[in-house]
Amino acid sequence: MLNVVIIGASGYAGAELALLVHKHPELNLKGLYVSAGSQDANKPFSALHPQCLGLVDLPVKPLDDAGMQEAKTGTDLICLATAHEVSMNLAPQFLTAGIPVFDLSGAFRVQQDGFYDKYYGFTHDQPEWLSKAVYGLAEWNAEQIKQTDLVAVAGCYPTASLLALKPLMAAGLIKADTTPIINAVSGVSGAGRKAAIGTSFCEVSLNPYGVFNHRHQPEISYHLGGKVVFQPHLGNFVRGILATIYVQLADGVTEEQVNAAYQQAYSNSPIVRLSKQWPSIRGVAGTPFCDLHWQMQDGLLIVGSAIDNLLKGASSQALQCINLRFGFEPTLGLM
Amino acid sequence: MLNVVIIGASGYAGAELALLVHKHPELNLKGLYVSAGSQDANKPFSALHPQCLGLVDLPVKPLDDAGMQEAKTGTDLICLATAHEVSMNLAPQFLTAGIPVFDLSGAFRVQQDGFYDKYYGFTHDQPEWLSKAVYGLAEWNAEQIKQTDLVAVAGCYPTASLLALKPLMAAGLIKADTTPIINAVSGVSGAGRKAAIGTSFCEVSLNPYGVFNHRHQPEISYHLGGKVVFQPHLGNFVRGILATIYVQLADGVTEEQVNAAYQQAYSNSPIVRLSKQWPSIRGVAGTPFCDLHWQMQDGLLIVGSAIDNLLKGASSQALQCINLRFGFEPTLGLM
Amino acid sequence: MLNVVIIGASGYAGAELALLVHKHPELNLKGLYVSAGSQDANKPFSALHPQCLGLVDLPVKPLDDAGMQEAKTGTDLICLATAHEVSMNLAPQFLTAGIPVFDLSGAFRVQQDGFYDKYYGFTHDQPEWLSKAVYGLAEWNAEQIKQTDLVAVAGCYPTASLLALKPLMAAGLIKADTTPIINAVSGVSGAGRKAAIGTSFCEVSLNPYGVFNHRHQPEISYHLGGKVVFQPHLGNFVRGILATIYVQLADGVTEEQVNAAYQQAYSNSPIVRLSKQWPSIRGVAGTPFCDLHWQMQDGLLIVGSAIDNLLKGASSQALQCINLRFGFEPTLGLM
Amino acid sequence: MLNVVIIGASGYAGAELALLVHKHPELNLKGLYVSAGSQDANKPFSALHPQCLGLVDLPVKPLDDAGMQEAKTGTDLICLATAHEVSMNLAPQFLTAGIPVFDLSGAFRVQQDGFYDKYYGFTHDQPEWLSKAVYGLAEWNAEQIKQTDLVAVAGCYPTASLLALKPLMAAGLIKADTTPIINAVSGVSGAGRKAAIGTSFCEVSLNPYGVFNHRHQPEISYHLGGKVVFQPHLGNFVRGILATIYVQLADGVTEEQVNAAYQQAYSNSPIVRLSKQWPSIRGVAGTPFCDLHWQMQDGLLIVGSAIDNLLKGASSQALQCINLRFGFEPTLGLM
Known part of the structure; x- marks a missing residue:
């Protein structure tokens, strides 16, 4: 212990x-x-x-x-x-x-x-x-996490975004000179536990914020290795993030290639669920999972990515990192 | 003007x-x-x-x-x-x-x-x-409101409670030596517009508060002319109050007597709706109405009373009082 | 009458x-x-x-x-x-x-x-x-609406989308060969009043739907006169639509040009509010308005557009059309 | 296994x-x-x-x-x-x-x-x-549950109500010839997973239902061994029940007696939490607990009781019964 x-x-x-x-x-x-x-x-x-x-x-x-x-x-x-x-x-x-x-x-x-x-x-x-410091995105940096004493657990929006985008980037499927657009909605707990008029019950509904200046945009870009447009929104729910991501695929990329990229990235990662349905906040709230689903048409790929911002976007990802660092089963205590 | x-x-x-x-x-x-x-x-x-x-x-x-x-x-x-x-x-x-x-x-x-x-x-x-000062409960104090320069508009919980109880009291239908119980739930806007941890989006759910010491209990008692138990709750909605009220009826009181008491009180008051269904927050939110419905069994009367706390519980009742005081149609600007 | x-x-x-x-x-x-x-x-x-x-x-x-x-x-x-x-x-x-x-x-x-x-x-x-039939998008088709007997009141998502995009299209500000992306979230009332598991209280949260096949995509394209990507979502609120729209601007377009395009389109249209803050569901629910706000950086324009889907997205827009057709003040009965 | x-x-x-x-x-x-x-x-x-x-x-x-x-x-x-x-x-x-x-x-x-x-x-x-059949109210019928092959797991409202009332009844603290009043609010999942207009997202708010005829009233009375007034409400949340219970205490009953009754009943039952704060839906949703808190004045006791209707009101209580019946630790798999 x-x-x-x-x-x-x-x-x-x-x-x-x-x-x-x-x-x-x-x-x-x-x-x-x-x-x-x-x-x-x-x-x-x-x-x-x-x-x-x-x-x-x-x-x-x-x-x-x-x-x-x-x-x-x-x-x-x-x-x-x-x-x-x-x-x-x-x-x-x-x-x-x-x-x-x-x-x-x-x-x-x-x-x-x-x-x-x-x-x-x-x-x-x-x-x-x-x-x-090692960036604590458990599915991508496991080897480094095992060997560090300082894990910077990945941010909530970056986790939802990077888990969706990194397989495409790794497989070279994103069209050159195009910028993926990440439209994300977070539950209010993402703002932390505090008294603030902006997160009071009567004021929260659904609205964009942090336009062109949210600190998670460069965090995503840095760990993706490529530009992104990132637009966060505050939603009227306590926990969860849904990111809807628009990606221009390189010419000639097929659905099989996209599927293969995600399979290769996550077939051994039970925390990332390649779902047959579009993700929802309901499907991930209270769970350690990231749900991914996608569809393409005319060279445009739309990816849905959902996590619980307090779990996979914070504490359960921290626990994944602890499991990795101390040699426990990767999902011990999470499933 | x-x-x-x-x-x-x-x-x-x-x-x-x-x-x-x-x-x-x-x-x-x-x-x-x-x-x-x-x-x-x-x-x-x-x-x-x-x-x-x-x-x-x-x-x-x-x-x-x-x-x-x-x-x-x-x-x-x-x-x-x-x-x-x-x-x-x-x-x-x-x-x-x-x-x-x-x-x-x-x-x-x-x-x-x-x-x-x-x-x-x-x-x-x-x-x-x-x-x-004249207490601004428009349906009950119209004559005095017309003649005063200082109207103390009735509180939100008291409005929902008194509109339900006063007809019974006026008709002498409440059993002697018994105390009506008012179980009420208010939307969060009742707490005012402010930054406070207790009304932050992530903290609000449904819970009792102010047990045995809420200031609206004596306000209700004073203007009813009789004791009440009043138990408020905070609910997870922005606006509205639902009061569920339990009243022991005097021996032998019939349903017809109860109906007559309400009819007599409100048949000329379009703002108080004697509904055929149980009231709901949905039915009154955004409206100036108070919805009342009731049912009795074995001498117990249950009354449901619902208002929008910001309207009939505050601003639209103020406007009713203004209409009365200045001689406008009683519901001018409200319907 | x-x-x-x-x-x-x-x-x-x-x-x-x-x-x-x-x-x-x-x-x-x-x-x-x-x-x-x-x-x-x-x-x-x-x-x-x-x-x-x-x-x-x-x-x-x-x-x-x-x-x-x-x-x-x-x-x-x-x-x-x-x-x-x-x-x-x-x-x-x-x-x-x-x-x-x-x-x-x-x-x-x-x-x-x-x-x-x-x-x-x-x-x-x-x-x-x-x-x-005349398309009942009141701010854009007023003259034709005045002269027709059949108004096809614009759809909810198309109203929010077109009011944001048409000024840019009319002013020639959208970059050639690029496709605006409309990420929209609708309240549940958009699905109509009916018993369905998908809109039951326990199932609704926030999720994409209708990917690449929603009927409002071609409605928007047809009345815009240009391609769009349109991705709707179901959100956990009763009424309102928020569309967050991503537009590549033609080379050299300035913020002044964008502002001028919106001013020219709506300076005489009180129903479309060119707000100084980002729109929210809270700001438009229960109102006949469309709220627009925008910001640009590096040639990308992000526009937020919000309406009440039941009002500006349906019934209050119908009333605008009635006002136009019968010669009443354009906003009579709405403000 | x-x-x-x-x-x-x-x-x-x-x-x-x-x-x-x-x-x-x-x-x-x-x-x-x-x-x-x-x-x-x-x-x-x-x-x-x-x-x-x-x-x-x-x-x-x-x-x-x-x-x-x-x-x-x-x-x-x-x-x-x-x-x-x-x-x-x-x-x-x-x-x-x-x-x-x-x-x-x-x-x-x-x-x-x-x-x-x-x-x-x-x-x-x-x-x-x-x-x-043995009534599966785990904290009260443990010995019989151990010896039966048919456990009728207690209903959701009855669980919240009985856990609050049975200690008082067992200790003889309820005033003779008075009837406790149970005002309860349930989340929508209590109505089951089904398509119905009454539980559609747009219709749910907060309202009484089942007045004087809900089947859980006799279930509570039967297992309490005394009359109750039980008034359920539908609330606008997915899971959880909050019961606010009004009890006339026998003459001379002291706060110490009430505290002792609850301590005696539950000091060895970790699932029933005798909390120092008033219970809330937030405090129990997603947990197997029943939270109890109470206060008295002038012979009236108000008890707040909250559970997750799907867990302590259904499935986690079933698991408690399974643990009892098969000789596992009483809270195995629950904490």
């Missing part, structure tokens, strides 16, 4: 991760923490996440000096479900203590000059760790 | 009221204001309420000294959709200037010693105006 | 239309009908649409021989909110009796050989009337 | 049960069946329940003669998630073959003369088996 500490347990992804660790046969949930100043510190976990009562009854401790010391002691791995800058600062403190870190934030995902300044509004001051 | 000013236009009830005034053939919407310090001051109205674009395009002005002066000048009536204490302080300033006030807050609804200290957390410092 | 008959009043669009006619100062709602065999025949209207109780209390009559006779007598205009084939068969019966018809179905929208066989599954047997 | 067959796998409770059996370490899901004439026969399970793809990939077979033979062969226990009459007819066929039956329908729940005629509309023709 490995001892796991989760920092940032007050959020939705942190809560899901706590439940997953609780249920995992090889992991022991050792402690839950939030930032020292958080108003959620010292509350019972179930006061924040009532569904967890009786399952995860640990207190949510503040990550002050004593908390930090405690979090490092006897801990086999750390999960950070914290804000980007907080992760950037915390990760090295655990890494230098020899504790592997699985970071659910965006702090270590993109190794590109100026990226954090432009898209996150801060200068990355841990460039060495950034350069060592 | 009467000039109307709305203060507290940033909230949901204020927005509905602005639309109603805009559509009313005898009213002119002269100005919209919010408290001087509000972050919504100086925004276009439609930036807060996008559905109003092209209908109500007034700016939302701050109620600073200049705003106050402007709000009083050439104004025939004032609507306050402000916080309780704000209303308590503002109303007299307009009343002493001779401008009738229609207050949607709870500041002038209950003329009972200690009520505001106990249930609202402040001492009422306008006892004279409080004693002059 | 013109006498209006609505056939197909059991559906959601028919109900909205009945309310609009009821409120319109120059129209009198004379009768409501459904197909003779419908199980909704002879029910009170409010048994189907509880929100209408007290507003529209007409019975829903069966369109049998007597009903047909009655529907034709003393009627100034007919609205058909019926199934496509039903409309195809009914419209001529009223037209030959000299009664103008406003058809909300797809029966008379596209004058293209083989269209109905391919996309609607029946052969159009009224080719002459089809050739005379 | 015990071989489990589920009949009625096309419904929502059947699907949840299939997932639970799939995850249970001591159970093997051997087969899934539906009635021979069902349109869902021969479909892949995930075509009906997309979330199950990759987890439960069995075909859904018709229960024709061959299916019946197959279902009996090598099967250790049968779960019936079928319609009431179907269960009544099927259960004896498996019981006489020596196979224990866990029936999720209402067919064997109430052993009272005339009950089925009055409330289910059919005459029970298996009175002997009915008399042998």
Whole structure:
């Protein structure tokens, strides 16, 4: 049994991760923490996440000096479900203590000059760790994940997008000089657990946001190795992402080639389901899966990709990475 | 045409009221204001309420000294959709200037010693105006509303509850020494337009709150003239209230007597619909109506009462009161 | 006052239309009908649409021989909110009796050989009337609507799509040999009022459907005069459509040109709101408006277009057409 | 490993049960069946329940003669998630073959003369088996469940109601000659998986139904051993039940007595959570728990009780009964 500490347990992804660790046969949930100043510190976990009562009854401790010391002691791995800058600062403190870190934030995902300044509004001051981080897209980077101590778990939109696009890119099926268009809709939990007028019950409906400037667009491009148009929307549901993706195929590409590309990529990956129906939020919410389906006509391929943003888009993907890193069965604790 | 000013236009009830005034053939919407310090001051109205674009395009002005002066000048009536204490302080300033006030807050609804200290957390410092205020339950207090300059528009839960219970009380059909039980569910807009974790999209589902201490319980009791048990719930919808009410009938009361009580109360009140089906949120949301239906067995009467909390529970009832006060047709601008 | 008959009043669009006619100062709602065999025949209207109780209390009559006779007598205009084939068969019966018809179905929208066989599954047997029909997209075909007796009110998705695309097409701003992509999400009421597992509460979430074969794709292309990719989705809300549209602009097109194109098209059309924010379902549901907003980068224009599918996508657009045809103010009864 | 067959796998409770059996370490899901004439026969399970793809990939077979033979062969226990009459007819066929039956329908729940005629509309023709059935309310009937071959798993509303009321009844805390009032709201999945206008997405909101005649009222009374008023409502959510229960306490009953009654009943029952907050649908949806919380004033006790209707109200309670009957840990496969 490995001892796991989760920092940032007050959020939705942190809560899901706590439940997953609780249920995992090889992991022991050792402690839950939030930032020292958080108003959620010292509350019972179930006061924040009532569904967890009786399952995860640990207190949510503040990550002050004593908390930090405690979090490092006897801990086999750390999960950070914290804000980007907080992760950037915390990760090295655990890494230098020899504790592997699985970071659910965006702090270590993109190794590109100026990226954090432009898209996150801060200068990355841990460039060495950034350069060592492995992007935690489990189905594509398994070998590197096995050998790293710092996994930057892939973002929610990027996971849905990249799982759909990378097989096509790998097989060379995307038409040169064309740009795939990703139209994605996320549930409200993607905005995190917080009081904000924009995510209040009465204000949410369905609308585009982040037009031409969402930070997940360069994350997708960077890990795809090619340009994309990415347009996110907020939808009126709690959890899930549906991406509808439009791809111009190279001349002469056949349906068989497309099918083969997806088969080759995922025939051994039970988490990615090549479904016979179009994906839906209902089909993936509460599950660790990514559902893919596609159809083509006149050289245009439309791909539907759906995930639960809190699971495959965050915590269950983190668990996949933990399984890989520590040599467990790839889907242990997930199915 | 009467000039109307709305203060507290940033909230949901204020927005509905602005639309109603805009559509009313005898009213002119002269100005919209919010408290001087509000972050919504100086925004276009439609930036807060996008559905109003092209209908109500007034700016939302701050109620600073200049705003106050402007709000009083050439104004025939004032609507306050402000916080309780704000209303308590503002109303007299307009009343002493001779401008009738229609207050949607709870500041002038209950003329009972200690009520505001106990249930609202402040001492009422306008006892004279409080004693002059008329409770704006349009179907029951029409004559007094016609003759007052200060209407305390009835609360949302009290409106749904009192419209169901007052006919029974008036006809003496409630069993002595029994207490009606009101189980009510409100949409989230009842909590107002604000950022709060409890009303964020991801947290709302269906749950009781305010057990044994909601301020609408004494408001209902006071205006009914009898004890009630009142248990509110928050539901996962934006607007509407459904109250399911359990009443022990006096011995021997017949169905005909119950029907007659409701007919007598509302046969000339088109806003209260004595429906042949059980009411639903769907049937009243977006309408000015209160839907009532009932059934009895073994001396127990169950009454269903549904309203739109923002309309009959706030703004359209305010408009009913305005119609009464200024001698317009009772439902002008509502049907 | 013109006498209006609505056939197909059991559906959601028919109900909205009945309310609009009821409120319109120059129209009198004379009768409501459904197909003779419908199980909704002879029910009170409010048994189907509880929100209408007290507003529209007409019975829903069966369109049998007597009903047909009655529907034709003393009627100034007919609205058909019926199934496509039903409309195809009914419209001529009223037209030959000299009664103008406003058809909300797809029966008379596209004058293209083989269209109905391919996309609607029946052969159009009224080719002459089809050739005379005017497409009821009010902002674009006002002059022809004024002079026709058969208006084929535009479809819901086509309305949202065409209002966004036609200004660009008219101004020649779309890059040659590129195809705009329309990613659209509709509320469930778009599927009509019926019992079906696919639209049951427990099954609806968010998913693509009709991939490469939705009948609104050719309707859009035909009335735009250019190819489009159109991908509809079912969303978990009752009413509204949001279309997010991706357009490659011709080389050198500036933001000013795009803005000018929209201004020129809609500066005198209050129903189309050129908003400063991105449209949302919340902003248009329950309103007759189409909200448009756009942004461009590197030659790609993204346009958001939102309507209420039952209003601007059906009944309020029908009313716009009625206003035009009978010489009323263009937005009479709508604002 | 015990071989489990589920009949009625096309419904929502059947699907949840299939997932639970799939995850249970001591159970093997051997087969899934539906009635021979069902349109869902021969479909892949995930075509009906997309979330199950990759987890439960069995075909859904018709229960024709061959299916019946197959279902009996090598099967250790049968779960019936079928319609009431179907269960009544099927259960004896498996019981006489020596196979224990866990029936999720209402067919064997109430052993009272005339009950089925009055409330289910059919005459029970298996009175002997009915008399042998044990009511599957796991926390209260564990000893009998261990020794029976026919478990009538408790209904959804009765589970939420009885878990709240039985401790009070057992401790003699309910005032004589008073009747507890149960105001309950259920998610739409309680109506089953079917096409019906009443459960279509556009029609569902929140409304009372089954006033004074719901079949769960006598089921609750029978197993409580006392009268109740039970008023169900349909709510606009997929899964979950919230019951708000009003109980007149016997004179002099103290809060300590009430607390003690609940502690005594459930201190060893981890599935019933005595929460410190009021229960919510959000806190129990997707979990096997029943959440209870209460407060009293002036002799009135208000109890909130929430469950997931498909889990504790159906399939996870069935699994609790299976665990009890076959000697597994009481919560094996549930936590």
